[in-house]
Amino acid sequence: MNIRELELFKHLATTLHFGRTSIECNITASGLTRTIQRLENEVGEALFSRNNRTVSLTQAGTFFKEYCEETVSRWTILQNRLQSDTTLRGELTLYCSVTAILSILPQIFSRFRKTHPEVTIHVQTGDAAKALPKLQAREVDIAIAALPDHQPENFEFIALLQTPLVFILPTSYPETISYSDGMINWEKTPVILPSEGLSRLRGEKWFSDKGVRPRIYAQVSGNEAIIAMVSMGCGIGIVPLLVLEKSSLRSEVEVVELTPQLTPFTVGVCTLSKNKRNPVVQSFWNIVEKEMADSPHTP
Numbered sequence: 001m002n003i004r005e006l007e008l009f010k011h012l013a014t015t016l017h018f019g020r021t022s023i024e025c026n027i028t029a030s031g032l033t034r035t036i037q038r039l040e041n042e043v044g045e046a047l048f049s050r051n052n053r054t055v056s057l058t059q060a061g062t063f064f065k066e067y068c069e070e071t072v073s074r075w076t077i078l079q080n081r082l083q084s085d086t087t088l089r090g091e092l093t094l095y096c097s098v099t100a101i102l103s104i105l106p107q108i109f110s111r112f113r114k115t116h117p118e119v120t121i122h123v124q125t126g127d128a129a130k131a132l133p134k135l136q137a138r139e140v141d142i143a144i145a146a147l148p149d150h151q152p153e154n155f156e157f158i159a160l161l162q163t164p165l166v167f168i169l170p171t172s173y174p175e176t177i178s179y180s181d182g183m184i185n186w187e188k189t190p191v192i193l194p195s196e197g198l199s200r201l202r203g204e205k206w207f208s209d210k211g212v213r214p215r216i217y218a219q220v221s222g223n224e225a226i227i228a229m230v231s232m233g234c235g236i237g238i239v240p241l242l243v244l245e246k247s248s249l250r251s252e253v254e255v256v257e258l259t260p261q262l263t264p265f266t267v268g269v270c271t272l273s274k275n276k277r278n279p280v281v282q283s284f285w286n287i288v289e290k291e292m293a294d295s296p297h298t299p
Contacts, residue, residue, distance in 0.1 A: 008025055009047070010068045010069060013061065018032055018033065045060035045061075046060065073275075076090045088279060089119065090119055090279070090280040092120070092122065093123075093141045094140060094141065094143070096128075096143065097128040098224070099240075102246050104161070107291060108288055109121070115283070116280075116283055127197075127222045129194060129195075129199070129200070131143040136272075141275055143269075146197070146198045146268075147266045155272060158269045158292060159268045161267050163265050164241045165241070165262040165264055167236055167262070171253060176189070177189050184256075186212045190218075190235030191214040192229050194221070194238065198265065203238045217234060227239055227243070
């Protein structure tokens with residue numbers, strides 16, 4: 001087996017989609033299939049379980065994925081050490097929300113690209129609640145995420161900014177909200193909660209501290225989806241203010257001031273401690289530290 005084959009396996013182990021991997025890695029579908037078959041023959045075990053609809057890693061595939069990640073990472077480190085010039089080369093995979101792309105990363109990306117133009121950056125976007133799990137699974141090198149209340153031992157963070165976590169209600173559907181003695185009646189007012197993540201945990205704690213059992217109308221993945229459902233009059237939602245300010249539906253909802261306030265988010269750049277052995281990751285880390293040192297809004 002060679003590095004190219006390991007890189008193909010690593011990509012497929014992340015996407016679990018032969019078509020997507022063949023396109024993104026510039027290899028024919030049949031060529032990718034033959035590569036995986038050669039690896040399985042060398043390993044002596046099936047690495048993927050596949051049928052007409054789904055692809056998943058076998059237990060052997062999970063073990064081999066760890067081997068691939070470590071080997072490809074060490075190969076990148078070796079290549080950079082052996083370069084006769086000082087130009088940094090390689091790839092960096094980063095996961096973040098669309099909001100982070102718009103509001104947090106432009107200056108950092110600009111600085112990194114000017115400093116290391118030979119490094120290829122791959123960006124995955126999606127629900128912010130999935131950022132740390134993807135990093136933990138080693139699907140990405142860097143994640144932009146809300147920092148948890150308790151920092152895991154194997155994670156490293158650079159705080160970028162703080163943003164309030166707020167309740168929002170629809171501007172056009174006042175009948176959605178039920179009141180009792182001038183206060184929101186949470187047992188009758190529909191509530192839209194994130195399906196997972198720190199927003200969900202802090203929302204649940206807020207209701208628990210008040211001794212309230214809310215009427216949960218929906219559990220939604222993604223802050224933009226929550227804002228959309230609130231704007232349509234489906235209920236009250238919980239979102240970071242940073243996301244709301246960048247939303248195209250900002251005028252369709254309004255922030256409702258409630259006490260006590262929800263615990264705000266600290267948003268940061270995150271990586272696994274061992275990832276920083278990779279010079280590409282370490283260089284990105286250094287750029288973020290310099291950017292924060294130069295920023296007048298450093299948290």
